[in-house]
Amino acid sequence: MLWERDSLSIPFPSFPTYSSGVTEENRGLKMRKKNNMTGLLFAGPFLIGFLLFTLYPTGASLFYSFTNFNLFKPLKWIGLENYKWIIEEKEVLISIRNTMYMVIIATPVSLAVGLFMAMLLNTKVRGQSIFRTLFYIPSIVPVIASSLVWMWVLNPQSGMINSILKIFGVNGPNWLLDAAWTKPSLILMLGWGSGGIMIIFLAALQEVPRSLYEAADIDGSGELGKFYHVTLPSISPIILFQLIMSLITYFQFFAQAFMLSSLTASGPDQSMSGPENSLLFYAILLYREAFVDFSMGHASAMAWVLFLITGIVTWLVFKTSKKWVTYGGE
Amino acid sequence: MTMSNRYLNKSWMLPTAAVLMITLVLSGCGGGNNASSGNNADANAEGSSGNTANVKAEKTKVSVWYLWGGAEGEQVESLIKRFNESQDLYTAEGLSVPDEQKIKVAIAGGDGPDITDSFASNIAQYAEEGIALDLDSMIDRDAYDLSDFIPATLEQGKYQDKFYALPLNTTVRGLYYNKKLLSEAGYTEPPTTSQELYDMAAKLTKTKTDGTIEVLGYPVYPNFDFEVLTHGFGGQFLSADGKTAMFDSDANLAALTSVYNYTKQFGVDNIKKVQASGKWLDPNDPFMTGKQAFRVDGSWLSTFIKTNNIDLDYGLVPIPYLDGHPEMAESGENQSSIFYIANNAKNKEGAWEFMKFMYSSEELATFMAGMGNIPARQSSMENALFDNVPDAAAFIAMSKGKNLKSLPNITPLNDISKAVKEEFEALFNLKQTPEETIQKLQSRTEELLK
Numbered sequence: 001m002l003w004e005r006d007s008l009s010i011p012f013p014s015f016p017t018y019s020s021g022v023t024e025e026n027r028g029l030k031m032r033k034k035n036n037m038t039g040l041l042f043a044g045p046f047l048i049g050f051l052l053f054t055l056y057p058t059g060a061s062l063f064y065s066f067t068n069f070n071l072f073k074p075l076k077w078i079g080l081e082n083y084k085w086i087i088e089e090k091e092v093l094i095s096i097r098n099t100m101y102m103v104i105i106a107t108p109v110s111l112a113v114g115l116f117m118a119m120l121l122n123t124k125v126r127g128q129s130i131f132r133t134l135f136y137i138p139s140i141v142p143v144i145a146s147s148l149v150w151m152w153v154l155n156p157q158s159g160m161i162n163s164i165l166k167i168f169g170v171n172g173p174n175w176l177l178d179a180a181w182t183k184p185s186l187i188l189m190l191g192w193g194s195g196g197i198m199i200i201f202l203a204a205l206q207e208v209p210r211s212l213y214e215a216a217d218i219d220g221s222g223e224l225g226k227f228y229h230v231t232l233p234s235i236s237p238i239i240l241f242q243l244i245m246s247l248i249t250y251f252q253f254f255a256q257a258f259m260l261s262s263l264t265a266s267g268p269d270q271s272m273s274g275p276e277n278s279l280l281f282y283a284i285l286l287y288r289e290a291f292v293d294f295s296m297g298h299a300s301a302m303a304w305v306l307f308l309i310t311g312i313v314t315w316l317v318f319k320t321s322k323k324w325v326t327y328g329g330e
Numbered sequence: 331m332t333m334s335n336r337y338l339n340k341s342w343m344l345p346t347a348a349v350l351m352i353t354l355v356l357s358g359c360g361g362g363n364n365a366s367s368g369n370n371a372d373a374n375a376e377g378s379s380g381n382t383a384n385v386k387a388e389k390t391k392v393s394v395w396y397l398w399g400g401a402e403g404e405q406v407e408s409l410i411k412r413f414n415e416s417q418d419l420y421t422a423e424g425l426s427v428p429d430e431q432k433i434k435v436a437i438a439g440g441d442g443p444d445i446t447d448s449f450a451s452n453i454a455q456y457a458e459e460g461i462a463l464d465l466d467s468m469i470d471r472d473a474y475d476l477s478d479f480i481p482a483t484l485e486q487g488k489y490q491d492k493f494y495a496l497p498l499n500t501t502v503r504g505l506y507y508n509k510k511l512l513s514e515a516g517y518t519e520p521p522t523t524s525q526e527l528y529d530m531a532a533k534l535t536k537t538k539t540d541g542t543i544e545v546l547g548y549p550v551y552p553n554f555d556f557e558v559l560t561h562g563f564g565g566q567f568l569s570a571d572g573k574t575a576m577f578d579s580d581a582n583l584a585a586l587t588s589v590y591n592y593t594k595q596f597g598v599d600n601i602k603k604v605q606a607s608g609k610w611l612d613p614n615d616p617f618m619t620g621k622q623a624f625r626v627d628g629s630w631l632s633t634f635i636k637t638n639n640i641d642l643d644y645g646l647v648p649i650p651y652l653d654g655h656p657e658m659a660e661s662g663e664n665q666s667s668i669f670y671i672a673n674n675a676k677n678k679e680g681a682w683e684f685m686k687f688m689y690s691s692e693e694l695a696t697f698m699a700g701m702g703n704i705p706a707r708q709s710s711m712e713n714a715l716f717d718n719v720p721d722a723a724a725f726i727a728m729s730k731g732k733n734l735k736s737l738p739n740i741t742p743l744n745d746i747s748k749a750v751k752e753e754f755e756a757l758f759n760l761k762q763t764p765e766e767t768i769q770k771l772q773s774r775t776e777e778l779l780k
Contacts, residue, residue, distance in 0.1 A: 071438040072460035072673065156603040157542075171540060177602040179759075271748055276755050291431050293744070294438070294459055 114197030139195030450486035562649025564658030572738030633702025660731035
C-alpha cells in the first residue's frame with residue numbers, strides 16, 4: 001500500500017507512550033498513519049504539480065532528444081543524431097562562445113557590482129533606507145520594460161549615455177548595433193539591475209560579527225585589510241551561493257538578449273541573433289530551434305547538454321569551494 | 331555559527347542548486363504537454379465540425395488571429411463584423427496577436443486560431459511541418475475561381491504545386507524621395523539607374539564636422555535592404571523553380587558595391603547611428619523629419635504620411651534599374667501577406683467560409699484599401715476605393731511590372747536568409763568585398779539547395 005509508514009519519509013511527531021500495552025501500540029500506529037495521510041494531503045498539490053509539470057516534462061524532453069519531433073508530425077526515433085547535430089552545427093558553437101562570454105565576464109562583474117553596492121549601503125549614512133530602496137528598485141522592474149528603456153538609454157544619437165559622453169568630447173559607440181558593444185551593453189543593463197544580488201550581500205554583511213572588525217582594529221588593520229581578511233572570508237558561503245546562482249543564470253541567459261535581438265527598427269527579426277550573431281546565446285538558439293523552427297529534438301538535446309554543462313560547472317565550483325569558503329564554527 | 335551560515339551550509343546548497351537547474355534549464359521543453367493537448371484539440375475539431383452540419387441553428391465560432399494592431403487591426407475587426415452580419419452559420423471572433431511565434435506555438439498546442447495571417451516566405455515551412463492546411467480539396471470542391479488573382483501573388487501561396495494559403499496583397503517597394511532636398515541640390519528629376527541613384531545619394535548626404543550624418547542620402551534607413559535593392563536593380567537570389575542559386579549576377583554585384591562604397595565613404599558607425607536613431611514609421615523616422623533623401627519602402631509609407639498629416643513634399647518612382655540595362659526596368663520583388671487555415675483548426679469549414687468572404691473582390695478591395703495595401707486581385711485593384719489611397723496608382727503600376735519576381739517557396743529559404751544576413755553584415759561592416767560576398771553567397775546557397 002502506498003501509505004505505508006516505511007515507504008514515506010514525512011516527518012510526524014512522536015507521542016510519548018507511558019504503558020507498553022498492545023492496544024496502546026495499535027493506537028499509536030493508527031495515529032501515525034493518520035498523520036502520514038494528513039501530511040500527504042498537504043504535500044499533495046505540490047507532489048502532483050511536481051510530477052506533472054516538472055518530472056514528466058523533464059523525462060519527456062530526454063526522450064524527445066533522441067527523436068525527430070516537430071509537434072505536428074508523428075515523432076521518429078533517430079538515436080544520437082540530435083547530439084551529433086549539436087557538435088557539428090556552426091551556430092551552436094557561436095552560441096556557446098557568446099554564452100561563455102556572459103558566464104565568464106558578466107558573473108564576476110555582477111557579483112562585484114552587487115557587493116560594492118551592498119557595502120556602500122551598509123555604511124551608516126543619513127537616509128540609508130531610502131538609498132537601499134532606490135538601489136533595489138531596478139531589480140523589481142520587469143525585464144521587458146527595463147530592456148525597452150535601456151534601448152532608449154543606449155540610443156547612439158539621442159540616448160542618455162552617449163549624450164553624457166558627448167559633454168566630455170567622447171564619441172560614444174553604437175551600443176546595440178555594433179557587434180563589439182552588444183554584450184557590454186547587456187552587462188551594463190545587468191549591472192543596473194543587480195539589486196537582487198545586492199540585497200543578499202547586504203544581509204550577509206550585516207551578519208559579520210562586529211567583534212572581528214574590532215579585533216582587526218586592535219591588530220592595526222586598514223580598511224582594505226579588514227575587507228580581505230574579515231569581510232570576504234565571513235561572507236564566503238554567500239559568495240559561493242551567489243556565484244552558483246549567477247552561473248546558472250548566465251548559462252541560461254535569455255530575456256534581455258531576446259528583447260534586444262528580436263526588436264529591430266524595422267520590425268521583428270526572426271533570426272534573433274543580433275548584429276553579426278553577437279547576441280545568439282545558447283538559450284536563444286534553443287528557443288529558436290524549438291519555437292521558430294519547431295525542431296523539438298534539437299532543442300531538447302540542447303537543453304540536456306546545457307543541463308550537463310551547468311551541472312559539471314556547478315560541481316567544479318563546489319569542489320574548489322573547499323579552498324576558499326569558510327564556514328564559521330565548522 | 332551565525333544564522334545565515336547555518337542556512338547556507340553545503341548540504342543545503344547542492345540539492346537546491348540542482349532542483350533550480352532542472353526546473354529552469356528544462357522549462358523550455360514544455361512542448362511535450364502541448365503536443366498531447368494538440369492532438370486532443372484536433373480530435374475535438376473533427377467532432378465539432380461534424381456537428382456543424384447537423385445543428386444549423388447554432389452558429390459555430392471561427393477564431394481569426396491577426397498580426398496587425400492599431401488602425402490596421404481595426405480594419406480586420408470591421409471585416410470580421412461584416413462577415414458576421416452576412417452569416418447565419420458561423421460567427422468569427424478576432425484577436426490581435428502581433429507575434430508570429432506566439433501564433434505558431436498556440437497552433438502547436440491546439441489552442442490556436444482557425445485562420446490567421448503570415449508572410450509568403452513562411453509557407454514552405456508551414457506546409458512541410460503541417461502547420462498550414464492544404465486548401466486544394468476545398469478549392470476543387472467549391473470550384474473556387476482563382477483566375478482574378480495576379481499570378482505572381484498566387485505562386486506565393488503555393489508549396490510543391492499545392493495551395494496552402496491565398497495572397498492578400500501584392501507588395502512591391504518603391505523609391506521615395508524628398509523633393510525639397512533634391513531641388514536644393516539642383517536635381518529636378520529622380521534617378522532612373524543604379525548609378526544615378528548612387529551619385530545623387532552621395533551628393534545629397536550631409537555630414538557634421540565630426541563625421542556623423544545629418545541628412546541621409548542612400549536608402550539605408552531603416553536598414554540596408556539588400557534583397558529589395560537587388561531585385562529592384564533587376565537581380566535575384568534564386569531561379570523561379572527554386573533549384574538554382576542566382577547570386578552571381580551584375581545586378582547583385584551592383585547592389586552590394588553601392589552599399590560597400592557608401593559605407594566606406596561615410597563610415598559604418600555613422601550609418602549605424604542613423605539606423606538606431608528613430609523608430610520606423612514614427613514621427614522620429616528620418617524620412618518624416620526631412621532628413622532622408624531617398625527611401626525604399628512600401629505603400630504603407632504613403633498611408634502613414636497621409637493619415638498622420640505629415641507635411642512632406644515627396645515623390646515616388648520604381649527602384650532604378652541596373653545602369654546600362656534599360657531592359658531590366660520594371661523589376662522588383664513581390665512579397666505577399668497571406669492567410670492560411672491551421673491544419674488543426676477546430677472549425678475548418680468556417681475558416682474556409684471566412685476566407686472566401688474575405689477574398690471576394692469587393693471585400694478584398696475594402697480591406698486592403700483600408701490598410702493602404704494593393705490587393706492581390708485585379709478586379710479589386712480597379713475598385714474606386716483606391717482613388718483615395720495615396721499613391722495606389724503608382725504601386726498598382728509597379729505590381730504589374732514586367733520583370734517582377736518573387737522568392738520561390740522552398741524549405742531552405744530560412745537558411746538562405748540567414749546566410750544572406752551573415753554575408754551581407756560582413757560586407758556592411760567592410761570585412762569583405764562585394765566580389766567575395768557574391769562568391770560566398772553563391773556557394774553557401776548552392777550547398778543549401780543540394
